[in-house]
Each structure stands twice: as C-alpha cells, then as structure tokens.
Amino acid sequence: MTERPSLFNIVSVVFGFAFLYLPILLLIIYSFNESRLVTVWAGFSTKWYVQMINNEGLMNAAWVTARVAFVSATIATVLGTLAAIVLIRFGRFRGRTLFSGMIYAPLVMPEVITGLSLLLLFVAINLDRGFWTVVIAHITFSMCFAAVVVQSRLVSFDTSLEEAAMDLGCPPARAFFSVTLPVIMPAVISAWMLSFTLSLDDLVIASFTTGPGATTLPMKIYSQVRLGVTPEINAVCSVLIAVVTVGVLAASIVTKRREVERQRAERAAIAGN
C-alpha cells in the first residue's frame, strides 16, 4: 500500500523540517562557541554555560519562572478539571452556553488583550504587581487549556464506574477521588504539563502583569537580546530546549510503554482463556 514518495514530496518535507529545526540546531551549536561573536565559529567551549550559571540576574529570572509555572499550572489544573466536570456532568443547566463560552474565550483571545485587561484590573483594584499577579494571569489563560484536555477525557469516561462505587457504599465525593480521579489522572497530568509549558514560555502576558522583583526568564532573555545576542543567551535557550525535550520524551515514552504493556496483557488474557 505504501507508495514511493515523489521527489517533490521529499524536497518539501526536507525544507519544511530544515526551516523548523535548523535555527534551533544553530542556536545549540553556537552556544558552545569559543568566540564572543555569535556568527563566527572559533572552537568548542562550555564557558558560556559557566558564565550563565554565574549570572545572578538570569538565574533569579529562571527561578521566578519555574515557581510561577509550577504554582499556576497546579492551580489551573485544579480549576480546569472542576470546570470540565461541571460542563460534562451537570448536563444542560441554565447558563451552560455562557459558562462554556467564558471558559473557552481566553483560548482565542489575543494575548495582548488578555495581558492589557488584566493589567487594568490589577491597577483598578490596586493590587501590587509582582509574583502573584503573574501567577493569576497565567492561571486565567492556561486554565482553559487544562479544561479542554480534561474534558476530552471525561467525555469517554464510563459513569457506571462512579455508580458502581456508590452502589458499593461510597458517597459521591469519595467516589470521585477514589475512582474517577485515578482513572482520568493521565489527562490531568497532561493538562498540568501543558499549563506548565504555556507558563514557561509566556512573554507577552507576563510583561503586562509583572512588577519589580518578578522578572521571568523569557522577559530577561528578551531584554538582553535587545542589547545584542550573546552566546550566553544561546546557552540559556539550549538548556530550556533540553528541559522541554526531555519532559516531552519522558511523557511520551511512559504513555507508549504503558499502552504496549496493556496490549500485551490483553492478548495474554485472551490467549490464556
């Protein structure tokens, strides 16, 4: 059934991938450049990584980003999961369309508008801008992504599992925690990871809502790049790429392995019957 790809197909695939990944590759290569000049190769060195670690401003920003991402992803996942449950389980309650519309609006809202409106809100209620305003802002936009991910899992969740738990004497709330949550856990973890990454690389919304002492890594990188790209920045970006790649690979390997194991066990069970 497999057809040989035509020359045109091969060329377009190669160009497409080159366009996507060549810049990243170049960035990683030049982070190991001896020279200060970004475009001239002068031999291998790891000195920019050492300098990066000694750069207090950069490290502070990285630490702020990690904390913001962790806290906002966690809260967004909890709220997103609750929203998904309400949308799936409570049927057609009054105002459901409005509710779901309001949850999903940030998905399509331009970031500049989200950022600006949040800034206006914080100013209006006289909230000191800093770490927590960034966290709140990140929760508002990543919560809808979390809700979408969890909702798509809940659609296929067999409610008779919850009923079975109740039938065996388990009150509804406990049934949720001992049956529903463990079963949908992979989706909840995906939702958390998605929210975490979204928070990690957000520049626009963070720029609007941050205050003194809460500069995130993307903001730091952006402000440094305006003064000229240094190999140090390349090093930071390479580390970020490594973190994200390892995370994504680990998650997909775990999922894949579990799937393979499940299929093998199912085959064994059918054969052994």
Place this chain on the structure above:
Amino acid sequence: MAPTTLGPIQRKFAPWDDPSEVPLVRFENVTKRFGDFVAVDNLSIDIYPREFFALLGPSGCGKTTLLRMLAGFEQPTEGRILLDGQDVSKVPPYRRPVNMMFQSYALFPHMTVEANIAFGLKQDRVPKPEIEARVAEMLKLVRLEQFGKRKPHQLSGGQRQRVALARSLAKKPKLLLLDEPLAALDKKLREATQFELTDLQQELGLTFLIVTHDQEEAMTVADRIAVMDHGVMVQVATPAEIYEQPNSRYVADFIGDVNLIEGRVAAIDGARVEIAPSGIDARFEVAEAPDTAVDDTVWLALRPEKIAVSMEPPDDASVNCVSGEVWDIAYLGDLSIYHVRLASGITVKSAQTNVTRLIERPITWEDKVYLSWTRDAGVALIR
C-alpha cells in the same frame, strides 16, 4: 426452537402463593418518565426473599431503568418502591442494602481484582483481616484464586464477569441486581454460568433479580419470570406457567415458538369452549379459555411440540383435528419441524421428535396430512 429446560419447577418454593409471606421488594404502581417518554408504566411487583426473579423483555422495554430505580440511580416519577417494607425513595444509592452487577461490569480499571472485590467492604470500614478473608472467599467462590493480583484488563471476558459478580456479592447484599450479566459471554460459557448462578444463589440464600432479553436464560435460572413490553408488566409467573399458560399473544410469542390461530368463540359448555377458526370449516375445543364469551375473537395458542402429524385422521374423535398440506420440512437432527398449510392459508408448525433413525421420511413435501392435538394442549387468548 423450543426451550429445552423448564427451570427448577421441581422445587417446592412458592412464597408468592403464601399470603403470610412478606415481600422483600415491592414496586407499587411505579411509573418512570423521561420527558414525555414513559420507560416504566404503572408497574407493580412483589419479590420474595430467596427468590430468583427474572425480568424478561426485548431491548429498550425499561428493564435497566427498573433496576436503576431499585439501586437508587433513578427516582420513580410516580409510585413507591419498598424494600423490606420501607419506602426507599429518600435513601441514596450508597446506603441501600442492594448491590448491582452492571451490564458493562464497571470494574475499576486502576485496581487489582482483589482491590475491586474489597472496595465495598472498605467503604463499610470492615476490619482488615476480615476483608482479606472475605476477598479470599469470594475469589474461591468464582474460581479466580490465581488472578487476585491482576488488573481487569489482564483478564478475559468470562473472568471479568466473574470478578464483577464477586465484587457485587462481597457485601452479601439482601438483594443482588444483575443487569444482563451474561450477555457478553459466548453461548457455551453462558450456559455453564447460568447453572453456576442458580447454585450460588441457593448456596448463599440470597435474593437475585436478574434482567435479561434471553428467554432461555430466564427459563433456566428463574423461580419466577416477569415479561415486560414497553414498560408494562404483561405477565408474572413461573417459567412453566409462562410457557404453558401465557396470558397474551405477546408472551406466547416471546417465549419459545407458538402457532396462533385466529377464531371466534362458537360455544361455551362449562369448562369446554369451542372455537370456530376463521377460514376453516372445523371446530377446535379448548379446556382453557378464561374471560371469554360467545362470539369473542380469540387466538388459539398451540406449541409446535404438542401437535401430532399423521397421514390418517386420528381414531379418537375427542381430539382436535384439521387437515393440511406439507409445505416445508426442517430437519434439525433431534427434531423435524413440519410446516403445514391449512385451508385458510395459514401455516402451522408441528415439531416431531425423531425417535427412530429414518433416512426416508414417511411424510414428505406436498403430502396431505392431519394435524391433531388434545383439548388441553392449547390455550385460547383474548389479547
């Protein structure tokens, strides 16, 4: 094909005939509507302790809805459900002394077989050693001792079904609800499990309420069968009564194979009723025709195995007899089914047991034959 088993009719167990018995479950004029749709229509039944009760009806007739009302997942729109004499409408599902085996089994996929079985006991804060003992007992009961540490997806369909049964039995509920428990199994396994279920029910002395759309299954396992049609209870009786004395064409047709001959009541003489079948110049006598009057339209329900086929008319003038032409013969090995066309154009089936090994049948296609049956072989039905 006619059912081969008539259920445990030998057992002297008939609490429904004893007015001093108190029912375990009582449905009192229960109606359930989903919007305008009536899923259960003004239904009343009593189910007695230690009874194996089957709800039988085609798919979509409201059987699951009835069970879900008993388990507490749906509320009756009208009427009451009494459990042990108590109205249970205010009792949430997790406080009812009833357990249910779900049609989809609903095993917890993230728990081992043992944890699945222990789940209900844990909710009741049963001490740990007792839980372990009960789980071991349940695993032994359903013969899954070696599978306790497995997850549900590591089991075959039959094993999953047994885990679901063990889980719903672990709390020794007063009443076990089984929603098409065997539908997902192949025929052999299903038949074996049917007998296991009846044995188990007798051994444990529990009350079982099983839902099924398979009439043979209902006949095999149940003490009494309730036949349902579009949310209405049509007949409640023992398997033998349902088969031999159906109260309507619907029941007669749903359980086993039946010939329905339309006619008119020509004369009533005490218990003897004469029917004039439409389009045939004959008179059929029946011993049983409740609630009929002369000139009523009735249907004579005759089971194929109760009709004899012969080349000559029977000597005994008291049996009913009609002539016809052999239209088709289905040879099933143990039985031959003769399709005989009568003068009125209807076809009547007669099942003859092949007691001798005959390669050449004496009766063959297009022969003129006589069908005969005794007065008490059939029932006259008015609806």
